[in-house]
Amino acid sequence: MAQTFKTLPGFRDFYPEDCAHRNYIFSVWRRIAARYGFKEYDGPVLEPTELYQKKSGNEIVNQLFCFDDKGDRAVSMRPELTPSLARMAAARQRDYRKPMRWFSIGQFFRYERHQKGRGREFYQFNCDTLGDDSSQADAELISLAIDLMRELGFTKDDFQIGLSDRNAWVHFAENNGLTEEQTLTFLQIIDKMGRTPAEKLEASLSELNLQKTQIDEFIAQGAAVSNRIPEVMRSLEARGLSDYVKIDLSIVRGLAYYTSTVFEIFDVSKGMRAIAGGGRYDQLVKLIGNVDLPAFGFAMGDMVILDLIKETPHANHKMTEALAEQEATDIAFILADEDRYPDLLACAQDARDAGLSCLTPLAIQKVGKQFQAAEQTGARLAVVIGSEFPEIQIKNLTNRNTITTRREDLVSAITKV
C-alpha cells in the first residue's frame, strides 16, 4: 500500500493560486517600501540559538525550531529578523549613510500550535530605520504602514493604527516607586489588560501597590503623558494621515526591547486583531552588536493580512483584479492542421521573442477543445494556424473580433485585434 504524505503541522503547500496570493502581497510590500526609498536585504534562515537567547531569554527556546547541527552547534530556524538585522547593521554600519532605510521579506519559523492566522512557518515583511532617533523617523514608518494598507485596498473603516509610548509607562512606574524588574511585570500587565478579567487585573496590580483607577486616569490623559506622541502626530497630520491613527496608551507590545514609540495596526471590522506592529528600539543594536544605533521598525506577517484581504470584499476584489491582469496569457496558439505544427512553433517563438506570453498545444486536439482550453486559461487572443498558412487568423477571445494576416506580420498585427 502506498504511503501518503502530508505537510508537517503548521506548514503550508503553496499551490499556484496560493502562490499568486502570496506574490501579490509581496509585490505590494516591495512597491511601498520602494516608494519610501527603502532597500531590500536578507539574512540567513538558520542562526545560532544564542542570538535569540541573548535578546529574549531562555524561555524562548520552547518556541524555536532548534537543533544541534552536525558540528554540534546549537542552531535555530529564525523566528524573527530583528536580531539578524541588529547584527548585520552593527557589523557594517559605517558602510552606510544614516539613516539606513532597510526592508526585508522572508520566511520565519516558530514552534507553536497552529491556529488561524498563525502557523509554524510564515512570511514577514520587516521594515526598519537605523541611525536616526527622531520622531520623524517614527512617523515615516507609520506612514509607510498606512500606505501599505491603503495599497492593499483597505480604508479608514477597515483598519486603524494604535499609537502609544512605552516610555510614558516607564515614567509612570518610576513615579510609583517600581523597581526595574517590577516595571517589566507591570508592562506585561498593561499589555494584557484588555483580555484579563477585572478581578485578576486588580489582584496583579495590587501586588505592585497600584489601583486600576490610577491606570485608567493615566490612559485618559492620552498624548499629554508623552513627549513623543504629539511630535509623531504632528508629522502624520502634515501628511494628511492622522485620521488613520488613534492614540491608545494600552498598547505597550509584548517585547522588552521597545524603548519609546510603539504602534500596532488593528482591523476594525473583525475582532480587532493585530495585523502588524512595531516600535522604537534604541538599545537593541548595542546589546547585540555593541554599536550605538537607534532604530525604529515594524513587521507584518502574511497570514493575518491574507485572511483579512479575503474577508474584506473591496480588498479581495482589488487582489483578484491585479492577479487576473498579471496572469493573463497573451496568445493561445491553435493548431487546425496537424501538418502545420512546425509552423505553429515557429510563429510562437517569434511572438515569445517579442515578449508576448504564449501557450502552444502539446498534443493534437480538436479545434473546439483547443478554443475551450484557451478560454479557460484566460488567454486574450487565439492565433489559428491551419492549412491556409502562411495566412493566419487572429481572434480576440473577449469580443470575438477576428482578423487574418500573414505570418510575417503576426507580431505587429496583434496589437490591432
Place this chain on the structure above:
RNA sequence: GUGGCUGUAGCUCAGGGGUAGAGCCCCGGUUUGUGGUACCGGUUGUCGCGGGUUCAAAUCCCGUCAGCCACCCCA
C-alpha cells in the same frame, strides 16, 4: 501544555444498525476548422485508525490519531 468541535470521493458535505450518496472539480463524448452555457458518459472511497457490543457497525460504545477553533504565548 489545556479545553471545545469535526473526521464519509481530489474538494464541499448529506446520510445514521441491513449492498456507499449528492454537488463541484477532473477526463472523454454530443459525427472530426472556432470557446464560456447545455446534455450524455467515466474515474476515484478499507466512511481517520484500533478495539468492543451485535446475526450484521460508516452508523452505537471505548480508546487513539489527525485537523480546525479557542486558551497559553505572541518576536
